[in-house]
Amino acid sequence: MSDTGHSLNGGWRVRDMASRARRAPSSRTDTAFRGFTIACSLFIALLMLGITIALVEGSWESMREFGLSFLWTSDWDINKGVYGALTPMIGTLTTTLIAMGIALPLALVIALLLVELVHPVAARIIGTAVEMLAAIPSIIYGMWGLFVLVPIMQAHVIPWLQSTPLGQIPWLLGGPPLGVGILTAGLILAFMVLPFITAVSRDVLRMVPTVTKEAGYGMGATTWEVTRKVSFRYGFGGFVGATFIGLGRAFGETMAVAYVIGNSFTIPESIIAPGTTFASAIANQFPEAVGLQKAALMELGLILFLVTIVFQLIAQLWLGYVNKKVGIR
Amino acid sequence: MRALSEVPHRSVAGRRSSDIVIKVLAWIAASLGIALMGWVIVVCVQRGIAAWNWDFFTQLPTPVGEPGGGIANALVGTLIMTALATALGVPAGFFAGVYLAEFGKNSRFAHGMRMVTNVMMGIPSIIVGLFSYMLLVPTLGTFSGWAGALALAVIMLPVMARTTEDILNLVPNEMRESALAVGAPRWRATLGVVVKAARAGLLTGAILAVVRVSGETAPLLFTALNSAYWTIDPGQPYANLTVTIYQYANSPFPDWQEKAWGASLLIIVLVLGANITVRLIAQRGKQ
Secondary structure, three states: OOOHHHHOOOOHHHHHHHHHHHHOOHHHHHHHHHHHHHHHHHHHHHHHHHHHHHHHHHHHHHHHHHHHHHHHOOOEEOOOOEEOOHHHHHHHHHHHHHHHHHHHHHHHHHHHHHHHHOOHHHHHHHHHHHHHHHHOOHHHHHHHHHHHHHHHHHHHHHHHHHHOHHHHOHHHHOOOOOOOOHHHHHHHHHHHHHHHHHHHHHHHHHHOOHHHHHHHHHOOOOHHHHHHHHHHHHOHHHHHHHHHHHHHHHHHOOHHHHHHOEOOOOOOOOOOOOEOOHHHHHHHHHHHOOHHHHHHHHHHHHHHHHHHHHHHHHHHHHHHHHHHHHOOO | OHHHHOHHHOOHHHHHHHHHHHHHHHHHHHHHHHHHHHHHHHHHHHHHHOOOOHHHHHOOEOOOOOOOEOOHHHHHHHHHHHHHHHHHHHHHHHHHHHHHHHHHOOOHHHHHHHHHHHHHHOOOHHHHHHHHHHHHHHHHOOOOHHHHHHHHHHHHHHHHHHHHHHHHOOOOHHHHHHHHHOOOOHHHHHHHHHHHHOHHHHHHHHHHHHHHHHOOOHHHOOOOOOOOOOOOOOOOOOOOHHHHHHHHHOOOOHHHHHHHHHHHHHHHHHHHHHHHHHHHHHHHHHO
């Protein structure tokens, strides 16, 4: 390595650089530089630790007061000073479930369209448009939801749903059509996670080797048959990863939900009733909260934080495992 | 292959029609997604453009219920706070990305750091807000621009790290080798050659990270809060666009709601404009 300057009988700059490198031991600056980049990388891990400590510290009072019963207490009473996480938990789970139920099939068929059905140029344009859905800030979805979607849900969609046979089931669609509520929040969430799931699903479908698909076509299978029986099976692991990424997003989404869920701390009697989620409860009450209420909101944050970490870890480990198995990247 | 052996038992017409049904469904789904985005944008333009006038961009907000005025302080506040966050988050994220791409690579430690960074990217922004609140608000005794900027920086950090890593990985190894071959120390080879070769991509990544946080609301609700006055010193509650939108949209005054749409339109123009420009430039670069 040190002879390089001589063997390249080139310009003075080269030789100058090489001789300077020999004179002043650059290894020290190199070690420092390397150390600095490691420190920056470690800093992210430290932040993660810092967030955990801050949330535990902030929710300490509530944890000491309620213990584990916080998880299954449905009360949220500021006057009595009793707080529990059951109502936001139900709200978060149901909105996420609705969002995933709508977004997952939509994302799969859009990914199919982008990979198999349209010209690559058209695929790029449609793909960009779907990705732009993710670029719009969530507060704008929230406003749109509040001023545009909620009135439509109230006047048309929910009355129509209630007039169908499904409307006879009280725990599903019972109660007055307020417009705001679990269902509306789930719908908005679906639109918001759609681009993330679509992007991952598209990449998964693209990983399927052409030869494998052509084998299917060669046997006379239609596009759908090849997709369903070859591509989907081949990429199944990837779709599971995509689902977890979408779940993580939907779980922690704040502003869009805060506008349309109604922010009610009573257990919703049906999916059209108002409710609350972990994130929207914090957004709504934290700025004015004091004492035990603040600690209880912090504990909601801690639960949300731990759950998203688990989702993310599962998604990362699973996608890493699948990639290794399929041999890509 | 068991799956394909089932195929001959079904009628050709049935298989063809289910194929067509799926294709139609795929088109409907894609159109739905795009139509929805169009709908959101059109509503924002329709309602927002009414709020756009000279006063909107140059005046302070009027007292509650009084029409007129503007959101100039929020615009300036968002710009300053985003700039502070960028100064904190982008360099640190950049060097973390340099480590992952240039030094760590496939080592165990780097894998761990990469995973932590990915997980960090998925943490809800409101949680980052809680963290920043805990760290700064009780200490400083007030909601402040610093706390808001810190929250935004924490959100930017992992995004910037991963983007930097992905972009540096695109630089061919020959460049590193030739830089080292002429005797350049590692740090010069990295910063002077590898990073220089990737500077367009890195700039793009940085811009997208900045634009991404400029639309964040949740982490500012209880860190920066908001203010109806000019805010230059970050040691006080800080005026910003997104919390203004949140407060105005929830208010009963039509004038404020109109201003919320106006501010939303401003953010949409900014975010989509930056995204589209960056993509166009990247595409031109490829050709």
